[in-house]
Amino acid sequence: MNLNNQPKNLTCLLLHSVIDTCDFFQELHVNFWDLDNGLIDLDIGFLIKRLSTKRSGYENSLIIHIPGVYDSAKFSDLGGMFSDIDIASSIFNENIEVKQYNGKATLITRIKKNNEKIAVLPLDIHDNNFVDIKADQETSSTKVQINFDKEISKLIKQDMNYNYIYTRFRINNIKKINFIDDFSPSDKNILSSYVRTKIFDFRVNESRWIPQRLQSFNGLDIIYPKVTHCFLTISRQYELGNHSNNFKITRSLIEEPIWQRYLSTGNNSHKKDIDNSLGYHWKASISESGIKFFGRFSKIHSSISKVYTFIIIMILIGILSSYLPSVIKEILGLSKISVIIIMILSLFLIIHKRLIILAPLSSIINKLKSIFS
Numbered sequence: 001m002n003l004n005n006q007p008k009n010l011t012c013l014l015l016h017s018v019i020d021t022c023d024f025f026q027e028l029h030v031n032f033w034d035l036d037n038g039l040i041d042l043d044i045g046f047l048i049k050r051l052s053t054k055r056s057g058y059e060n061s062l063i064i065h066i067p068g069v070y071d072s073a074k075f076s077d078l079g080g081m082f083s084d085i086d087i088a089s090s091i092f093n094e095n096i097e098v099k100q101y102n103g104k105a106t107l108i109t110r111i112k113k114n115n116e117k118i119a120v121l122p123l124d125i126h127d128n129n130f131v132d133i134k135a136d137q138e139t140s141s142t143k144v145q146i147n148f149d150k151e152i153s154k155l156i157k158q159d160m161n162y163n164y165i166y167t168r169f170r171i172n173n174i175k176k177i178n179f180i181d182d183f184s185p186s187d188k189n190i191l192s193s194y195v196r197t198k199i200f201d202f203r204v205n206e207s208r209w210i211p212q213r214l215q216s217f218n219g220l221d222i223i224y225p226k227v228t229h230c231f232l233t234i235s236r237q238y239e240l241g242n243h244s245n246n247f248k249i250t251r252s253l254i255e256e257p258i259w260q261r262y263l264s265t266g267n268n269s270h271k272k273d274i275d276n277s278l279g280y281h282w283k284a285s286i287s288e289s290g291i292k293f294f295g296r297f298s299k300i301h302s303s304i305s306k307v308y309t310f311i312i313i314m315i316l317i318g319i320l321s322s323y324l325p326s327v328i329k330e331i332l333g334l335s336k337i338s339v340i341i342i343m344i345l346s347l348f349l350i351i352h353k354r355l356i357i358l359a360p361l362s363s364i365i366n367k368l369k370s371i372f373s
Helices: 079-083 087-091 150-159 257-265 271-275 304-330 336-353 361-373
Strands: 012-018 025-034 039-049 061-069 075-077 098-103 107-109 115-120 131-136 141-147 164-175 180-183 193-204 228-233 240-245 247-252 277-285 291-302
Touching: 012 025, 025 193, 039 061, 061 150, 075 115, 079 087, 079 107, 079 164, 087 098, 087 107, 087 257, 141 150, 193 228, 228 291, 240 247, 257 271, 271 277, 277 291
Parallel strands: 025 228, 115 164
Antiparallel strands: 012 061, 025 039, 039 164, 061 141, 075 164, 098 107, 107 115, 131 141, 180 193, 193 291, 228 277, 240 291, 247 277
């Protein structure tokens, strides 16, 4: 690959480990929660085989490079959620049994998969000895290193018999720009209605989206999950258009109050947001060339205030077209046909340049806030 063509910033999820066999890394789960408030929540989960050999250094660590710079305060562990059998069943999308050990660790039994045992590993997110979170300004990314040797010692103390380990964490209230491009027509403020579009473009381990110095991080290999599940929750007002071939299904969340419990933290309730949302599911198998999940969503946006604005503009144009020609003709002494040509050209320039002076003052203020925030 030509190094000059490589990106400066990381723009895909990147996974590193010395344990590079696909049997080790069974599943990757990624959930995006876009509730149309300008920010998103991002959940990342890993299903790996039980580690039987204790090694040193990085060798029993999984390193995740995430696009975007995030403070460790935005991270939270979701392991405790799996004590709720409804939430655990929905995440794995199958019938399971749940058993808790000393109110901390959780053991999940997959009934239809030969009673496989999954130990849900709680993460000490804010203890650097267990989970090391570091922002990298140079590549505009954040590294999360999970030390499985130290985390697994907790399970050993619980005397748990298990085949697999599952971990899951969340990054709260982050800017969507690294994953979702949200745009509208620049002249939306003078239109009675317009189409708002969101482009969801998420990739895993795609080399041309990875800066050179992260291609081989500290000599570690890129690791590929056998299966990757990607979920996007978005307002039901959006309609899915073009999408990648690995898109699977759409589901309504309104009848599933478990997602309200899962997403809500403290006094922060998302009931209304969840009820008005749909979940979209993509699924891809292992690929050493990288994985891409894509979807284009569109929504027709309109409001009474915009209709009124549009009507007022049309009335003003009508008034001007009635009286302005005679005024210009009288002042400049031009012929009627010359005045008409000037007005047509002026109207064309106004529409072409999409003069912001026709926009409501509130929208101007909001745009300025978004630029300087």
